[in-house]
Structures are given as structure tokens and as C-alpha cells.
Amino acid sequence: MKIFKLNIIILFHVILATPAFTQYNFDTFFSKAKIDIAKNKYFEAITKINKCLAVQPNNYEVFFYRAICKYSLLDYYGAELDFTMALSGTSSIRLESYHYRSQSRYMLGKYLDAIDDINKVVEKKPNMPSLYVERAYIYLANNNFIAAINDCKKALSLKSLGEEGFLCKAQAEDAISDYHNAISDYDEVIKINPKNIDAYALRGMTKGKMDSIQGAIDDYNLALKIDSTSTLAYYSRAEAEIKLNDSAKAMNDYNMVLQYEPRNSYAYFSRAVLYANMKEYTIAISDFNRVILLNPDNIEALFNRAKLKQIIGDLKGAISDYDKVTLLYPYFMEAYYNRSQAKYVLKDYAGAEKDMEIGTVMSDIFHNKDSMQFNKDSLLLNKLTHLSANFHNTSDIKPDDVNTNFLPIFYITEKDSNNFKAKNFSLLLADFNWKNGQNLCLKNSGTFNYDSTLLYSVSPINNNDSNRKQTLLVLAIYKSNMQLFKEAKEIFDKIISDDSLNAIAIFARGINTCREIELQNNTDNNAYIITNPNQEKLEKERLEKCKSALSDFTKTIKLNPDFYFALYNRAFVKCLLSDLYGANFDYDQAIKKNPNFADAYFNNGFLLYYLNLKQAACENFSKAGEFELQEAFSIIKKYCNKN
Secondary structure, X not given: OOXXXXXXXXXXXXXXXXXXXXXXXXXXXXXXXXXXXXXXXXXXXXXXXXXXXXXXXXXHHHHHHHHHHHHHOOOHHHHHHHHHHHOOOOXXXXXXXXXXXXXXXXXXXXXXXXXXXXXXXXXXXXXXXXXXXXXXXXXXXXXXXXXXHXXXXXXXXXXXXXXXXXXXXXXXXXXXXXXXXXHHHHHHHHXXXXXXXXXXXXHHHHHHHOOOHHHHHHHHHHHHHHOOOOHHHHHHHHHHHHHOXXXXXXXXXXXXXXXXXXXXXXXXXXXXXXXXXXOOXXXXXXXXXXXXXXXXXXXXXXXXXXXXXXXXXXXXXXXXXXXXXXXXXXXXXXXXXHHXXXXXXXXXXXXXXXXXXXXXXXXXXXXXXXXXXXXXXXXXXXXXXXXXXXXXXXXXXOOOOOOOEEEEEEEEEEOOOOOOOOEXXXXXXXXXXXXXXXXXXXXXXXXXXXXXXXXXXXXOOOHHHHXXXXXXXXXXXXXXXXXXXXXXXXXHHHHHHHOOOOHHXXXXXXXXXXXXXXXXXXXXXXXXXXXXXXXXXXXXXXXXXXXXXXXXXXXXXXXXXXXXXXXXXXXXXXXXXXXXXXXXXXXXXHHHHOOOOHHHHHHHHHHHHHOOOHHHHHHHHHHHHHOOOOHHHHHHHHHOXXX
């Protein structure tokens, strides 16, 4: 376990004299944006900076300041892109751009690129010790331990305070099993700062490797005496207590980790193993479920869950998990052998025999790989055994209150029954929930206003019968709002039968159908879990409604290909139908029609994340935040950081 720290060393002067530009608005907004940054109002600053870029799209300094905002909001993907834009031109902030981009790339796990960037800064500022410490931490993360040690020595030779230099150096020494020097360096950190919690926790871990278990526990106790919420200390102490066969204390410490950090998959995994050893198989499976929810491709959690299912007699469930393991990592021989046993008990003798044969073949392939293939597979294995955690201290704790909302639908509601032009759209916010891992369920609601000219851009009303159409449309919308979906549909059908090219009515009918689906989902929310004798009928009706809505949005798009809300809503329905790639295509098309469509970026991000395209997903979240959807930065913080 390593603690990586990277400190910002640039003193960022945001209240600077703004150069004179011809546009007064640019001058004003840029100055106000800098003031917002100085007050840590980064989202507000981005809004003003976007206005500046609309006036001067090639102003590289403006990109730099927006990158600073994104970096401060932990949007490292977006920050890297903006720092790269800032580096496209020659300016006084070029060195700072390399420095911050290095840090952004470090946080994204792009260590070699980060080193390349920080080398440019070190070259210009060779006597700045903190730069060597920063580079040392990047080397440490990239497992280049000797280079990390050398950089720390260089920093210490420049008469720095040494706390971070000694801490990084100790971790690198620990990694190469130079435990005595590591302990000595941790001692130096504690001399400089007796309240450095990380030093106690890490020194304890090193002592544990030296079989000084009680000495390790003593260090964890010292860390917790300084900060009773240090999750690293609790977790490490639990590991030591297990070595002393004190399961009760270890269980309590894992619980403390999860109390302060409820998304820590390390703690869930270790607690699951502990429960399994206590023969509490059902509870252990529940903990492995949480691990897999947080890290879906973790083959160790899938394999262990499969073994536990096999023990309790859920052989089909075990086989399903073994299937996922072998699909993700074909060399997992034990998975084939265990699956063979499960199939044998189920009297699938041919399947059992085949698994034994495949296991033997994979074993031979594994042991005869060339070095290039071995390295490639090692990288894959590291990815498939990754567990997410962010062991923190009190100052880092944030409430875990980010709601993962997905796929808002825009629908028409009546605002003024006497004036058709007075319209708004409302948002239906759908939780990112999946039925059987595939379908999306709707939940919650809110409002969002749009100019009614959007409607008229879809299908202008003919003056000869405008009053009649207006009255019928308003009536249909009113009934839809009253959840009289059948009556609303009848009116929409009548309008469309008289005018098959009325895109407004076709679009609104599709929205009416989606709202009916939403109501059904909310009413039958437990139908996925509790057996309902009418469930098959309900599912069939729901499927037909989805197809109907899909047809209406498709017709709207044919009548007006530029109406991006129809593409946006069709993407939603495609998600309900589990056509995730089709939905992704529609979100992309909606974004092409409106490159500032924040909600489309946001929803597309969730789709891409579900499809295991994390970088593309996070880039979409970043765009959503850039176009002023503030919730996107909360999602970025929760899902896009390195851990």
C-alpha cells in the first residue's frame, strides 16, 4: 500500500492586470473569472471563462485559467485537455501549463507523460527541491523506485525541509525491501512532524513486513491517537490483527473503515474473506457483491463469490461467476476446474469434461508464454485485480452524497393554456439503475425551462388551423400532466391523423408514452425482485410502449433532423430497450447538432462508463461540467479519479 502525494508548488496569482482587448465584455468577464478563482468559486469562473472563449476562442491564457478551474474541481481529464490547448501558443504561462499538466497526468495514471512534462519544468528550475519530490512520487507510482530514491536525495541535498522527501524515499525503500532504511526515513519524518499520520501508518506497515506485528499495531494506534478517523490506520491495523488471529478486532476495524469511507472496496474484500473464514457465507457473498459493484472486473472477487455460491449450493450462480472470470482472464485455471466440479454435480458431464480439458490447455499456454506476451498479460492482470479506495484522514472526508442521475427526458408541459408560445420542458431524472444488469429504470423528477421557439423549430403551425391545433395540443399536454396518458394519446393521435407531418404532436406523443413508462416503473419498482403474476404482461406492455416512443422520436427526427431533443430522447428509449450502442450513437448525434448540450454529454458519460470506456466517459462528464452542468464535477470526483 502506497500513499501518493503531489503538492502544488506554483503560487498562482489570479488578480493580474488584464491586457487591453477590444471587447469590453471579454475584459470584464475575464477579470471577474480571476476573482472567482481567487475565491475558490471555480464553477462560476468556468461560466465566465466560456463567455470569454466565445469572444476569443484562440486565447491560450483563457484556456489555462479554465484548466486551473477544472483541476481544482478534480476534473483531470478536462484539465489535461485545456492545459494542452494553453500550450498550443507561446505565452508567459507555458511553464506553469507543463507543471499543472504533469500533475493532471499523474492523477490520471499517465506517469510517463507526467514525467515528460515535469522534466521540462525541472530543466528550467533545477534548484527547486519540491519539483524533485513531485517527480519522485510520479516515479514511485510508476514503480521506478531507484529513480524515486535518487530524486528524493537530490531534494534533500538542496536543503529542503525534508518531510515529503523522507516520506517518499521511505516508501520507495520499502518497495525494494530495504526495510531498515525505510524505518530510518520514517523516523526522520516523525522528528520533523510528530503529527504526520501517514508516517506512523506506513512505518507500521513496514514493521509488519519485518514480522514485528505488535510494533506495527503500536504505530497504527499512534496514528489513530492523532486522528481517530484515519482509514489507512484502521485498515492496516485490521490486517495486523488477523495475523494475531484476533478476528473480532479486525472486523471492528474494517467496519470503522467503511463507516468513514463507504466505497472502500479493499475493506469490503478483506471483510468478505474474514466472514468466509468464519463460515458466514451469505454475509461474505454480500460483501463481495459490493466489491464487484465498485470494481466489476475484479476477477478475485468474482472467483471468491463463485466459490462461496458453490459451497452454499447455488451452482448455477457459481457457474455464472466462473464464466465471467474465464472471459476476463482465460488463464485462470482454478476457475475451469471449479466450474467443472459444479457442472459435474449438475450432471453436465460433457461440460465438466470440457472444462477440465480447457483448464489443462490454458495451464500449458500460461507456462509457455514469451516475455512480450507475459508483460502484456501482467498489465491485464493488474487491471483485473484492481480495488478502489482512497484512504484518507479527517481533512479529506467529504459527505458521500452524490446522486448518480442518468438520462433526463425533456417533455412538454402547459404553462399558459391561453398562449401556446408559453411552453417549458421538464426533466425526468432517472437513476442509473439496471434491471438484470441491462435495462434502465426511471426515478425522481425536476424542472428545467427552455424557450418555446424550440417547438416551432420542429414543425411550424399552419395559420389556417393554428387555433384548433393549439387548443388540442394544450389539452393533450394538460391531460398528460394529469397522468391521463390514454386520453392524451387519443388527442395526439387525432392531431397526427389530420396532419401526419406535425412533428410537435409526434414528439409530444413520444414524451407522453415515456412518462407513462416512468409511472409504471415507479409503481412496479419492486416487481423486479418480488414475483408478480402479472409481471410478464406488464413487461410486454412496457416493451410495446418503448417501441411506440422510439417510433415517434424516429419520425420526429426524419421530419426535422436538426431537432437534437428528439435524438436525446430516442437515446433514452434505446437505453430502456438495452440498445446501449444505439443510444450512444444518438447522444453523439445530439451533441453534433448542439455541441453545448451538457445533458447529452452527461448521459453519454454514464453509458460509456457502463460499457467500460472510462476515459471517454470521464471526458464526456468533463464536457458536461464545462457547459455548466455542475453535478458533472461531483460525478467526476466520484468515478473518474485514479482510485
